[in-house]
Amino acid sequence: MAGKKTLSFGREEASPLCEDKALSSGGYGCPEAVQSKNSVARVDAEGMDYRELNALLRSLNGNGVQRVEITHVYGQRYIGTDLDGSFDIDVYGTPGNDLGAFMKGPTVTVHGNAQDGCGNTMDEGKIVIHGYAGDIVGYSMRGGKIFIRDDAGYRVGIHMKEYYEKRPVIVVGGTAQDFLGEYMAGGVVAVLGLTLEDGGTHNARFVGTGMHGGKMYLRGNVRHLAKDVAVMDLEASDRTLLRCLIDEYDHYFDVDLHELTVDEFIKLIPESHRPYGKLYSK
C-alpha cells in the first residue's frame, strides 16, 4: 500500500488517547478500581419495562450508588441514558437498542450481545460488549469508547465526530459489515479482524463512504473501499495508538494479543474533508 500525501484535517497533534487518564495513569492492567462493595446495587430486570428499569437506574444514580449489576436483561432499551458521571453498570443478558444513547459518563459492561444503536450520540463514557453488537454502533458519537469483543453490524461509526478533547473510539474485535465508517467526521475506528481466518477478507462493502474526518484502522483485507478514502502507511503516532487500543482490548476481554503486530493494519483516512465541495453550480 503506497503512502499518499498527508492530508491535514481537524487537529493533527499527538493523539490525546494515550494521554487519556484511564490509559496512562492506571496502566493497561488496571484502568479503574472496583468501587466499594457498599455502593454496589443488584437489580433483577426480569419482567421490567425499560421505563421502569431506567427510572430505577436514575434513582440509584441519584442516591450515590456507583455500581449496578443488572441481571435478566431482555431487550430493555436505553440503558445508560440520562445518568450522571462515574457510574458502572454491568449488564447480564441482552440489552435492547440504543444502549448508552446520549450517554455522558457511565461505563456499561455487557456480558452478552448488544443490539442496534449502541452508543447513539454518546458524549462520554465507555461501553464494553462481551459478544456481538448490531447496526449503527456509535452513530454520531462524539466522545467515549466502545469496545466490542466480536463482530458488529452495518454502518459502524457512522457520522462519528471529534471535538478538541473529545475523540471517540470504537474497537471491533472481529469484523463489521457494509458502510463501516460512513460519513465519519472524526474519531477512531479500529477493526481487529480476529474472527477472520488468516489472510481473510472483511465482507464489508463501501467502507468509508462519505468519510470526511477521523481515521480507521483495519486488520485483514478489505473487499470494497469507498472512493472517498485513502489507504495510508502507519505513522509512529498510529502505531502507539493502535498498541494502546489492542492492549486495552486485551484487558477488557482477558485475551493476549501481544503477538498481534500493528504492522498488520492498514490506515484509512478521507481523501478530502470536502467530499462534496464541487457539487454546486456556484
Place this chain on the structure above:
Amino acid sequence: MKSYLEPNYIVERDDERCIRCKVCVNQCTYETHYYDPEDDAVYSHDENCVNCHRCVVFCPTQALTIRPNPCTYTANANWTHEAIRALKEQAETGGVMITGMGCDKPHYTYWDRLLLNASQVTNPSIDPLREPMELRTYLGAKPDRLAVDVVDGEVALTTQLTPQVCLETPILFSAISYGATSFNVHEALARAATESGTLFNTGEGGLDHRLYPYGDHTIVQVASGRFGVHPAYLDVGAAIEIKIGQGAKPGIGGHLPGEKVGPAISKTRMIPVGTDAFSPAPQHDIYSIEDLRQLIYALKEATDYTKPVSVKIAAVHNSAAIASGMVRAGADIIALDGVRGGTGAAPKTNRDNVGIPIELALASVDQRLRDEGIRNRASVIAAGGIKSSADVAKAIALGADAVYIGTAALVAMGCTVCQKCYTGKCPWGIAATDPWIAKRLNPDIATRRLVNLLQAWSWELKEIMGGMGINAIESLRGNRLHLRGVRLTDTELRVLGVKLAGE
C-alpha cells in the same frame, strides 16, 4: 470559458444625487459598487448585484434604484428567461443549481383562495379592544379523557398530564440554525421569543451557551447530523424537535460548508474549525415508524419525560399516513413544513418541485388524526410560507394548533428574500457568519422588530377572531366552517374540507 450569462439586475445611480460617500461600496458584500478616484465617480458591476436593496436603503441621498434587467430573451411561454438562464449556468459549471429561501413559484398558495368568516346579525362580534381575547396555546399531547377524584366536595385531577409548553401567541419562530445564520440572529430570535412568550427553534446547529438563559423559550432540534447535541443541550430546551425533513428540500440532507465553520460555530456544533458539516438525508437510526418511536423515547429517556418531543416532517404525498404513525410513535407535537418553506441553501430543482403545499397537507393530516380519534395526542404546527396574520388564522382554522414562521421573521429583521443565503455574504448580516458581515445585524434592533411583528400579528388575530365572535383561539382551531374557498375545484375543496364561498 466565456460566460453567456447577463446581469440579472441593473443598478441605476442618479449622478446628481450621488455624493460619493461610498456607503454603497462598503455595504455591498458582492462588490457591485466601486469608486474610481480618477473620475471621482461611483460605478457598478451590475453582474454582481443580487437585488438585496442594502445599498438602496443605506444610500443617504436616495441615489440608487435597482431594476430587473429589461434585456430578456425572446418571449416564450416554454423557454422562459429563467429556464434559458438556468440552462446556461449549468452548461458553464456542470453543477447543481443552488438557491436560498422558499419556492418562488406562484402556483401553490391556497391561503389566497381561502376567505375567513365574520359574525353578522345572528351572533355578535366581539371588540378585542374592550373584551378579553385569548391567544394562549398549549403544545403537547392531551389525554384521551380526564379522571378526577371528588373527596368532600374537592375535585382533584388523577390523570397524569404529559408535559406541555405554553405559548402566549400561536406563532413560533421556525428552525433556523446557527451557522446558516449568525449568532446575532439566534440571539434576537431567543430574546424576542422570550419577550413575546413564545419559542424559537435552534435548528440543527446546536445552541450557543450564551443563549442557554433563554432555554425556557427554546426548542432544541435533533437532526441527522446531531450537531451540538449533548445532554446539557437536550436539558436546556422547553421542547425537543426531531427533524426528519424540511419543506424546502424534502428527502435530502444539508451541508454547511467548512468556510462558515469559524471558532464559535465550531464550538456550538462541536466539530473542528473549517470542516464541512454534513446532515445526511435520513437519520440513520430511523428507517421506520418503529425506529422513530425509538428515537422519540430515547430523547424522552434522556430528559426524564419532562418535555414534549416534536417531530418535523416535510409535507409530502402521504403526510397524513405518516403523521398517524408519528402520533402513534409518541410524538407530542407534529410540525409540517410545506413546499414553500424556506432554507439557507437547497438545490433549486428540489426546492421548486418536491413536496406539497402546507394547506393541503395540514387539512389532510388534521382530518386523518380526527378520523382515527388521535388528534388530541399531538399538537400540530404548520410551517412553510406563512406570511401574514391572516395565513395564521386560516392555518388554525384548517387544524393547526400553531404556526412556525421563518422567512417572515427574517424579513422582519431586514431580509429582502433575494434568495442568495447560500453565499454566506448576506449584506443584511442575517445569513452570514463572517464577523465583519454578521455584526451588521444589531440584536437589540432585531429583537425589537421581531417583538413588534408578533405583537402586530397577535392584534390582528384578535381582530379576526373578534369579528367571528370568537374569544379564544381554541374555538377557531380546526373550525373549518369559518373558512370558505374561492377559485377551487371540488377536489381541492374536499381535501381542504371547506365549502365554496356562497355555500
